[in-house]
Amino acid sequence: MKYPKLRELKEAVRALIKGPYTTNFPYKPHTPYERFRGRPYFYEKDCIGCTACAQVCPAGAIQFEDKMINGKATRKFKISLDICIFCGQCQANCLTGKGIMLSQEFDLATTGKREDLKEEVEKELIICDCCQEIIAPLDQYLWVAERLGPLVFSNASLMLFYLRLPGLAMSDIPSSKSGEEFLRQDRIKILCPRCRREASLKS
Ligand code: SF4
Ligand code: SF4
Structure with a gap:
């Protein structure tokens, strides 16, 4: 027969004095x-x-x-x-x-x-106002815009989004995209990165 180790004896004595480690859950509520x-x-x-x-x-x-x-x-x-x-x-x-x-x-x-x-x-x-692809959640856009502060005006889509919130920018500019072509007014829309690139290069 092996003798119990000192550490186990210490635990046993502690449990005798302090009571068991386990709780009476579910008979009594347990607070983690x-x-x-x-x-x-x-x-x-x-x-x-x-x-x-x-x-x-x-x-x-x-x-x-x-x-x-x-x-x-x-x-x-x-x-x-x-x-x-x-x-x-x-x-x-x-x-x-x-x-x-x-x-x-x-x-x-x-x-x-x-x-x-x-x-x-x-x-x-x-x-995206042009291709209708998802850009980001509205709350995430807002979160980013708030952190950027005045720098928001360095990004056309973010700036338009920010201005549309209090109704300072039109949101119903008709799409002029026909086929693969972008016209100049497409640049003042909230665009996904692909449409933004194409609108900037081709319009
Ligand atoms: S990361 Fe997943 S598994 Fe881990 S706590 Fe959150 S929901 Fe549960
Ligand atoms: S904000 Fe937090 S909870 Fe919400 S989707 Fe992102 S990681 Fe998940």
Whole structure:
């Protein structure tokens, strides 16, 4: 028979004095430690729709899909809590630092459907005035514009976006793009990088 090591004896004595390490959950509520990583929550107001969280999620628990319905483009995020491993990478890599944050919630067991363990967030997208390709989420554009300050006026698309917010720039200039041709007025539109390049070179 092997004698217990000193370290184990110390633990045993400590447990006798302090009581067991385990808690009485689920008979009594359990309060996790301060840095415990539990259920992640999206915070729509602080999320700019950049998709960084979805790209770093090792479990693939965050999915997103871009949709265009009646000329309005949206990006829908879906987080599947049933496959989330609570690693915290989404929070650590969130561009704003507050768009997705882990809580201390750990008791997610349910007898319901897996769909009950999904959460969705939707963000509006900006599309190119000419080719209708998606450029970026509206909130991300705004986030970038706010950080650039006066430098926003060095980028035509950003400047127009910023001026359109309070209605200082027209948003309904008819597209003059015919086939592959761009006309001069196409340059005063919100354009994707490809259309901006072509409009600058060809108009
Ligand atoms: S905590 Fe980890 S697994 Fe869960 S959503 Fe965030 S990155 Fe993905
Ligand atoms: S802002 Fe944060 S939560 Fe929102 S998509 Fe980007 S990384 Fe994800």
